[in-house]
Amino acid sequence: MQTIFQSYLKLNRNHNTLLSENEKLEIKNLFSKFFDTQSINKNDFSKYLNYKIHIIDIILNEVSLGKTAVIAFLMQDLVKSGIVTVEDIEKKFKVHVGIIINGLARVRELYAKNTSLESENFRKLLLSFAEDIRVILIIISEQLHIMRILNEYTEDERVNIARESAYLYAPLAHRMGLYAIKTELEDLSLKHTNREIYSEIAKKLNETKRSREKYIREFIDPLEQKLLTIGLPFSIKGRTKSIHSIYNKIKKQNTAFENIYDLFAIRIIFDVAPEKEKSVCWQAYSIVADMYQPNPNRLRDWLSIPKSNGYESLHTTVIGPQGKWVEVQIRTTRMDEVAEKGLAAHWKYKGIKGETGMDEWLKNVRDILENPDLNAIDFMDEFKLNLYDEEVFVFTPTGDLHKLPKGATALDFAFSIHSGLGSKCVGAKVNGKNMPIKYVLKNGDQVEVLTSQAQKPNQSWLKIVTTSKARNKIRQALKEIEYKEAETGREILARRFKNWKIDLEEGKISKLAKKKGFKTVSDFYQELALGKLDVFEVRDGYLEIEKKDAFELPVETRSAEGFSKDTFTHEIENKEDVLVIGQDLKNIDFKLAKCCNPIYGDDVFGFVTVSGGIKIHRTDCPNSPEMISRYGYRIVKARWSGKSAGSQYPVTLRIVGHDDIGIVANITSLISKEKQIQLRSISIDSNAGLFEGNLTIMVNDNKDLDMIVKKISQIKGVKSVLRN
Secondary structure: OHHHHHHHHHHHHHOOOOOOHHHHHHHHHHHHHHHHHHOOOHHHHHHHHHHHHHHHHHHHHOOOOOHHHHHHHHHHHHHHHOOOOHHHHHHHHOOOOHHHHHHHHHHHHHHHOOOOOOOHHHHHHHHHHOOEHHHHHHHHHHHHHHHHOHHHOOHHHHHHHHHHHHHHHHHHHHHOOOHHHHHHHHHHHHHHHOHHHHHHHHHHHHHOHHHHHHHHHHHHHHHHHHHHHHOOOEEEEEEEOOHHHHHHHHHHHOOOHHHOOOOEEEEEEEOOOHHHHHHHHHHHHHHHHHHOEEOHHHOEEOOOOOOOOOOOOEEEEEEOHHHOEEEEEEEEHHHHHHHHHHHHHHHHHOOOOOOOOOOOOOOOHHHHHHOOOOOHHHHHHHOEOOOOOOEEEEEOOOOOEEEEEOOOEHHHHHHHHOHHHHHOEEEEEEOOEEEOOOOEOOOOOEEEEEEOOOOOOOOOHHHHOOOHHHHHHHHHHHHHHHHHHHHHHHHHHHHHHHHOOOOOOHHHHHHHHHHOOOOOHHHHHHHHHOOOOOHHHHHHHHHHHHHHHHHHOOOOOOOOOOOOOOOOEEEEEOOOOEEEEEOOOOOOOEEEOOOOOOOOOOOEEEEEOOOOOEEEEEOOOOOHHHHHHHOHHHEEEEEEEOOOOOOOEEEEEEEEEEOOOOHHHHHHHHHHOOOOOEEEEEEEEEEOOEEEEEEEEEEOOHHHHHHHHHHHHOOOOEEEEEEO
């Protein structure tokens, strides 16, 4: 207790104006109530006080925060236990601590989630939870104190805490500009995670300490004399680089300690007015460069463009005595304090023209720093962390962390996990409470997706989701549903037509669908499947079209004996496409041959049937050689004209590939994304590690066919795609 009391007296002496006597008494009374309710033994009481005092010392002296941060840090446990409210604290101490205490509480909750601290998402969520930058600075202060007393922990605890400092807190301190703390965290982390290497470097540094100090003096003395000619106050000192930094150089250069020459750096610090800062730094650089040969590739100008965390300095590396490389840093007192104490040091230097902003992830800081209406007291109250405000981080029930855009819903989250989960989503349990699929996620929510086998996507879902992944998956699912419904509708109609002894022709169905105002035949079949079209009305409409076609294009039956080909042509117009065939065959109906299934754009010819009608074949039809050789007099030239519009043609593709899991899903998924192509059927056989499949699709023309064949060929595992 004596040591704790001495630490308190020292802290009180150094910051005697921070709190009034009444405020100190109020703190004492509140903590007395707190300890009475907590039943803390004397030993734990001492540890608790020691912990608080040391961290307050770091907060005030090493991070340069003030009264608000100290009160928030002291009172967070009292607020949690119900001893005092945030409102009472703000009234008694006249500080705004609500956001800080809330931020500290949320950070504690985040750790309780037991998620992976190594995750980049964890770092982002940590920053997102801390709406006020002082929350981050306080938890860095806590971590620094823990690292300093790490010997009091067990071996396993030491290693885990040290690693956490290396991958989370040292980078955070670096981004905040707290270079002294960042360096100490890295060194202490190395000490406890790789003690052998740490001790070896420390030992060699100690052994070479005298010679290094002698060399630094030899380098500095003549330089100091030259710098005096500038006529402005300055200090110059040498420092050995950190053990962690030296270790990194050994690893990076793959060399021994003895071969690392730039073990130390010289720092020149001028105490000048703001308007003279840049000119005096460059003046000093000129003197250094005249005395010692600089390496032009190692000049770092952070005066003209400061680092994103506010760091300003001029660095150069020169060849000193004995041919050794020496790094020289030139800066001012203000720059040095900002470099050592980071963001908080900006308090003292408010309103300096040209003061840098903090980096994009610290939104709006530049405006705050350069706002002449904000004084030093208001600065940190205005300095809120609008970090990652376009992102939201949520947990699964198992503690996995997921990142989504701000505004994302429970349905977005379901689709981000798996498309199957999204398609069956009926809602979510958020933090233990049932929520609808349109619930907008908040940072830190724990979300469990609720599903039902009866659920399926509908058009309204596109208005609920915000992520492109969810939208694409929903559109794909809707297209698959529409396709299945269209197939059902077609089967219903085919069955009925068979019973009525009516031949179902797709061309006439296409005309009927257009007549009834449908954009596609699929829409027509879908409405039929859903019962929105009366099948008897469809039958009557179909028969009416059949009669009309028979009246307009009577089939003239005649012998092929007198048939002669003519070079002149006549266009027979179909509402969808135009075929140009021989002029002598007037008013001849034509059909597309089923043996080769020609489509718009194929090279084709006509073959006069016995009945006098014409069937259109592809020129590469398997039957064409026999037809041409045996019935050459029945062959008539034919070609497509105009543009394909409205009609779709069935094409069967033969696909061969490796029998990999998911390859069929990849093929069907690819086709479902193509708006102008529909999948009619697919059959797959697997044998000896290979699969062979027939895929029937509906296309507009041969250009669409070539495009889809090329895309399917590029799917991993597909060996060949051939048209039947």
